[in-house]
Amino acid sequence: MDYSYIPISNSQLAFSVGLVLLAGMVSAFLKLGLLPSLFWGTCRAFLQLTLIGYVLAYLFIINHFLLLLPIILLMCYIAAREAGKRITKSPHNPTFISFIALSSSTFLVGTIVVVLIISPSPWYTAQVLIPIFGMILGNSMNGIALSLDRMYSEVYGKADQIEALLTFGATPWEAVRDLVKNAVAAGMTPTINSLMVVGLVSLPGMMTGQILAGMDPQMAVRYQFVVMIMIAAAVALGCFMIVAFSFKKLFTGDMALKETVRKN
Amino acid sequence: MADLLEFKNLTKVINPHHSLRVSGRVQEGKILMVRGPSGSGKSTFLRLLARLIPPDGGKVFFQGQDWMQIPAPKWRIMVHYVPQKPVIFAGTGADNLHIPFALKTVREKKSLDYNKLEHYCEALSISSETIAREAQTLSGGEGSRLAVIRALLLEPRILMLDEPTAHLDSRTKKKVLQVLVEWLETEPGRGAILVSHSEEDIEDIPAFTVLEILSGDEG
Numbered sequence A: 001m002d003y004s005y006i007p008i009s010n011s012q013l014a015f016s017v018g019l020v021l022l023a024g025m026v027s028a029f030l031k032l033g034l035l036p037s038l039f040w041g042t043c044r045a046f047l048q049l050t051l052i053g054y055v056l057a058y059l060f061i062i063n064h065f066l067l068l069l070p071i072i073l074l075m076c077y078i079a080a081r082e083a084g085k086r087i088t089k090s091p092h093n094p095t096f097i098s099f100i101a102l103s104s105s106t107f108l109v110g111t112i113v114v115v116l117i118i119s120p121s122p123w124y125t126a127q128v129l130i131p132i133f134g135m136i137l138g139n140s141m142n143g144i145a146l147s148l149d150r151m152y153s154e155v156y157g158k159a160d161q162i163e164a165l166l167t168f169g170a171t172p173w174e175a176v177r178d179l180v181k182n183a184v185a186a187g188m189t190p191t192i193n194s195l196m197v198v199g200l201v202s203l204p205g206m207m208t209g210q211i212l213a214g215m216d217p218q219m220a221v222r223y224q225f226v227v228m229i230m231i232a233a234a235v236a237l238g239c240f241m242i243v244a245f246s247f248k249k250l251f252t253g254d255m256a257l258k259e260t261v262r263k264n
Numbered sequence B: 001m002a003d004l005l006e007f008k009n010l011t012k013v014i015n016p017h018h019s020l021r022v023s024g025r026v027q028e029g030k031i032l033m034v035r036g037p038s039g040s041g042k043s044t045f046l047r048l049l050a051r052l053i054p055p056d057g058g059k060v061f062f063q064g065q066d067w068m069q070i071p072a073p074k075w076r077i078m079v080h081y082v083p084q085k086p087v088i089f090a091g092t093g094a095d096n097l098h099i100p101f102a103l104k105t106v107r108e109k110k111s112l113d114y115n116k117l118e119h120y121c122e123a124l125s126i127s128s129e130t131i132a133r134e135a136q137t138l139s140g141g142e143g144s145r146l147a148v149i150r151a152l153l154l155e156p157r158i159l160m161l162d163e164p165t166a167h168l169d170s171r172t173k174k175k176v177l178q179v180l181v182e183w184l185e186t187e188p189g190r191g192a193i194l195v196s197h198s199e200e201d202i203e204d205i206p207a208f209t210v211l212e213i214l215s216g217d218e219g
């Protein structure tokens, strides 16, 4: 492949770190108390990206399906754990159901995109598979966290209404249907918004990257379009699944709202 | 007179010092008056019977049938609970009355009877303007009457009202009790449970039995 990019030298890299100082000054000035996390975040980003650079280079050379599968599953697990941490209102640890929702939506949509649309040869080419799956995961993770958080805050806030519906003879699903719809919508909204403004307000990171790397903008745009559509699909699927899995956990075997949910 | 509902040693541990433990029955055409000090567990008792919270022991039978043999959604229509704080949904008063009839279990069995709706609204002095208004703007007393009408339209076998007259003046209070008694008498096989602090209420009820719930220290 012909890489016609402009390289970034070590001194240029170091200079960019200087910009973090600016953020640090803002934090110190406003007493935001963000200095430790800013420092830690910068170090982590540097280390993680450096490491992943090596890992990716290695994976691209080996390029074996049996090696890629566990890597992608590990990515799913990390994303699920991260989503779990962001969900502040859940009465139970949502990592497991997040993992199921994330990995199934990512695998389904990712495989369709990689195999049918981009179709590299071989189809599991790491150079395509890893970034595509990674992008889907990152977005689904945010969507899922938003959906679950919204669902629980609605359920806590509207426990009286849910119980009233139950007294009218509603099944658990009927009792939370409207809240669940709101929760799925909440998870999908950022993705839909980005579909609306893409190219007008923002040039997405992937496209920017490809253009910087010397790709023909026309082709970069095509990639970006496919990626955004696939992200929308994966987010919708992931949000729906997470909410469908977890709404059952709100109810007892006798179709009543659990007391733990009621007391929150 | 025939028993509709029978509960034996229905138990709920409310806190380490206080357990609710009651036995009794609801008879056809009669009202079971539940009385007891605030915090003694009257609402808890009704919520247990509505199967909104699980009991810690005891048995309940509806006309001899164990309650767990009846699916919860069906049970909650039959033995129907109207909470102390009326639950009003977004939308107009009329929307609120329609909500139960959009649910599958209700839809399969019955549809909203507009003659009855009109009758109950008139009997409880809820005007057609009130019904057409955004329900969140209703007064506390209007809201609780709306909730009672919604429950009556569901045609339960046993209607459980948790202090429905608490926020009403004595004339409106009488109307609610009259409607309840009239509802009991129009068809056989109906019963009611009423939580009430007020002695006045008893004057308006021809047939009732009393269930005393003791406070924490006595229980």
Ligand SMILES: Nc1ncnc2c1ncn2[C@@H]1O[C@H](COP(=O)(O)OP(=O)(O)OP(=O)(O)O)[C@@H](O)[C@H]1O
Pocket: A262, A263, B014, B036, B037, B038, B039, B040, B041, B042, B043, B044, B045, B084
């Ligand atoms: N979800 C809950 N969590 C913890 N305690 C509760 C809960 N619901 C009720 N209780 C407690 O159980 C006790 C009985 O409550 P309940 O509402 O049944 O009383 P009540 O007899 O209906 O009182 P009132 O006449 O004031 O309505 C109270 O001490 C109450 O604080």
Ligand SMILES: [Mg+2]
Pocket: B042, B043, B044, B084, B162
């Ligand atoms: Mg009460």
